[in-house]
Amino acid sequence: MGNFFTKSRIALLVIFSVLIIDQIIKVWIKTHMYWHESIRVTDWFYIYFTENNGMAFGMEILGKLFLTSFRIVAVTIIGWFLYKFVKQGVKTGFIICISLILTGALGNIIDSVFYGVLFNESTHSQIASFLPEGGGYASLFYGKVVDMFYFPIIDTNWPQWLPFIGGQHFIFFSPIFNFADAAISCGIISLLLFYSKYLNEVFHTVTPNLTKIGKNGIKIGITCIALGWLIGYIFNDIKLFVDMLMQGCILILIGITVYIIGKIKKNKK
Numbered sequence: 001m002g003n004f005f006t007k008s009r010i011a012l013l014v015i016f017s018v019l020i021i022d023q024i025i026k027v028w029i030k031t032h033m034y035w036h037e038s039i040r041v042t043d044w045f046y047i048y049f050t051e052n053n054g055m056a057f058g059m060e061i062l063g064k065l066f067l068t069s070f071r072i073v074a075v076t077i078i079g080w081f082l083y084k085f086v087k088q089g090v091k092t093g094f095i096i097c098i099s100l101i102l103t104g105a106l107g108n109i110i111d112s113v114f115y116g117v118l119f120n121e122s123t124h125s126q127i128a129s130f131l132p133e134g135g136g137y138a139s140l141f142y143g144k145v146v147d148m149f150y151f152p153i154i155d156t157n158w159p160q161w162l163p164f165i166g167g168q169h170f171i172f173f174s175p176i177f178n179f180a181d182a183a184i185s186c187g188i189i190s191l192l193l194f195y196s197k198y199l200n201e202v203f204h205t206v207t208p209n210l211t212k213i214g215k216n217g218i219k220i221g222i223t224c225i226a227l228g229w230l231i232g233y234i235f236n237d238i239k240l241f242v243d244m245l246m247q248g249c250i251l252i253l254i255g256i257t258v259y260i261i262g263k264i265k266k267n268k269k
Contacts, residue, residue, distance in 0.1 A: 007086045007095050014099040015106075022107040022179040026146040030115075031130055035122040044153045050176050051122065051144035068112045068141050071105060073217055073254050078102045080213065094195050100187030107180030108145050115143030147176045211263060217255025224248035 029049050033039075039047040082098045116138025119128040128137075138144075154172040158165045177185075191199065225248035 007089065007092055010092060011082060011086055011095050011099045014096055015103045018100065018103040018179070018183050019107055019110075022103075022183070023110065025148065025179050026107075026111065027130070029148045030119055030122060030128050030146055032127065033122075034124055034127055036124065038150070044151060046150040046152070047148050048150040048176055049122070050147050052147055053144055068109065069251050069254060071109050071112065072220075073251070073258075075102060075105045075109060076216070077213060078105065091195070091198065094191070094198060097187045097191045097195065100183045100190075104180040104182070104184030104187065107178070107183070111145040112143050113141055115146070116140065117143070145178070147178045147181075149178065149182070150176045211259050214255045214257070214259025217258055218252050219255075221248040221251030221253075221255055224251060 029047070033049040035049060035051070037049050041047060078098065079102055082095065082102055085095055085098060115136075117136040117140055119130060119136055120126075120132040120134065121137040122128040151173045152171050154170070156170055158168050158170050160166045225245055228245055228248065
């Protein structure tokens with residue numbers, strides 16, 4: 001039994017378990033609840049269905065594509081690190097933490113990339129359907145991340161005598177999150193609590209080949225553009241081609257940046 005639970009199998013078990021649970025919860029929420037519908041579990045815990053566009057500072061097309069591209073590159077790098085950690089035989093707990101972070105990021109990428117195609121729009125009066133006849137609510141890479149866990153543990157107003165914020169409504173904890181977010185948070189907090197002294201040692205022994213990662217990013221970007229052209233040509237969908245072209249260009253730019261950083265690091269040595 002001890003030989004069965006190798007470090008690589010433990011990592012795969014964590015990845016697949018968390019990913020399956022995350023997607024089951026999201027699909028159920030998406031296909032059973034109206035947008036902004038809430039289910040009271042306790043006074044301080046609600047299932048509250050909302051969606052996150054994943055865009056910062058009001059950026060739209062380029063912002064969404066850049067964020068999705070960045071997440072894909074980040075997951076690739078984390079996955080590379082995880083593979084090296086397993087090969088180096090680092091502590092099992094450390095591998096579990098990295099696996100949680102990787103899977104959480106991957107779970108939200110699935111939403112961003114595929115949910116716009118797989119589901120129609122969730123509204124106050126319409127529950128979304130899986131693979132609707134009329135097509136999804138958005139094209140590939142434009143999906144929204146499904147969030148549902150809401151913990152208003154403290155719900156009160158600030159005292160009137162406080163300057164600036166007196167009398168204002170205050171909620172702790174106000175962010176609404178999903179299972180993937182929880183996995184990322186648990187992984188990061190556990191790393192800081194239990195492996196903070198171990199981090200430097202591990203990352204120094206497993207130094208990433210940034211030039212190789214950069215080259216792979218460029219290849220993925222080129223492949224993305226080629227696939228976009230092929231699929232757009234077959235289905236006569238110019239918007240899909242433009243989306244894939246932009247996605248590919250962003251990945252190429254990120255790949256070039258990582259490659260240059262890797263070259264600079266090598267020259268300094």
